[in-house]
Amino acid sequence: MALLRDWGLTLGRWAGKGSQRPPAARMQQDSGDPDAWRVRVAAEAADWEAVREVLEARPEREDRTELLWAVADTAGVERWIAPVLEAEPEAALPRLVAGLRHVSWGWEARTGARAKDVSREQFEVFHARLRQAEEWLYEVAEREPGWTSPWYGLQIAGRGLQVGQVVARRRFEATVRRDPYHLGAHQQQLQQVCEKWSGSHEEMHAFARASAFGAPGGTLLGQLVAIAHIEQWLSLDPGEDAAYMRRPEVAGSLAEAADHSYRHPDFVRRGAWLQLLNSFAMAFSLAGDHASARECFEATEGRVTEFPWHYMATDPAAAYTQRRAAAWR
Structure with missing residues (x-):
């Protein structure tokens, strides 16, 4: 958990009796x-x-x-x-x-x-x-x-x-x-290469993984794996979408990409790093991996990027807040 170690965060600091309240969600217009x-x-x-x-x-x-x-x-x-x-x-x-x-x-x-x-x-x-x-x-x-x-x-x-x-x-x-x-x-x-643009799920996932793992550890390209799973989730009917994200292989794929990107010792907070963490927060939340979702939510410190939360609601901050609360239940 290099991300938490480097930023001096303690997983679960908002959980439990007497803990501080999480910061209010606020839209981040850019990387800062x-x-x-x-x-x-x-x-x-x-x-x-x-x-x-x-x-x-x-x-x-x-x-x-x-x-x-x-x-x-x-x-x-x-x-x-x-x-x-x-x-x-x-x-x-x-x-x-x-x-x-x-x-x-x-x-x-x-x-x-x-x-x-x-x-x-x-x-x-x-x-x-x-x-x-x-x-x-x-x-x-x-x-x-x-x-x-x-x-x-x-x-x-x-x-x-x-x-x-x-x-x-x-x-x-x-x-x-x-x-x-x-x-x-x-x-x-x-x-x-998404299905909605005349590609396919198979081509999309293959491209995401090849790009993420073909890059050195610590780059932002690990986000592609999370987004590919979110894109497939979006394409499915209610019920089927949740079942897809709860597959063990999806959680495993997300964890592997996280290890190669923001958990990697060479990861640096620059560029679209907040968007990357928001993407993984959403993906891990949908996958039911609450510990990994909490890790991402804590790292964002309430800063919400429009992408990918706008996929869940017209108010991205509200979607973020709802999923963040669910990660501590």
Whole structure:
């Protein structure tokens, strides 16, 4: 239990007579990186120079995905980035920001509804924005061949445009050639091979395990194993979903992935580490492994990430709180 040892936590400190109350659940907008907050504020203020300063200070080799998406998910960026593109026609960074914003803006138009519930007009807007995004992202990839971010953006756009498994795999491979353990790239490819995106459960689990255990111990890629089990749980009917998660082999698979990721001595709290712990907390809770779930809940200290708790409820913090309480029963 390297995680608990390193953080000075004692399993079960909230259990038993006289113990302290657990901290109130609160949504964590990002990893806690102060630059993510800074760049989001700058984007909201339409301050391109401040946005540029933060992004240029974080090189691609250090994975600036979170910073870029803090900008891309900000409403209104599509308006103020347009004159920047005109003023800087040869610059790659404004095109990267514009491309990623159009990917996010496209998915906003589609919404998270099932395809049958999305209107024709929504799909037309969705596809138009993604096609524009791809144009800019390919331009960036050509101008900056060492950058990871345009290929990652193309992975997300490609799924929406249904480019097919072969093209999707090539885009994933292009991303990981530049950053072999890029969590976002692996998360997107996991979605690509899910049954709901024309893959299969078998392919999904095989990809998750190969990625997690093909990486050195202590990386974030162990999360893929937990997410693969959650994805299969989501695909099943009530009753069948709980029975699946309670299978001994599922609990064993989760424990093995935990040992290779956040329990590993080389694990470091950086990047999407809170999302990883929230994912394992949810998966272990559904699997009935309350001791392992408590370990994760304690480590998060009440900080809730939207993913994957939004799969359980429209209020992720409420779902987190409910499952955390159940882990101490």
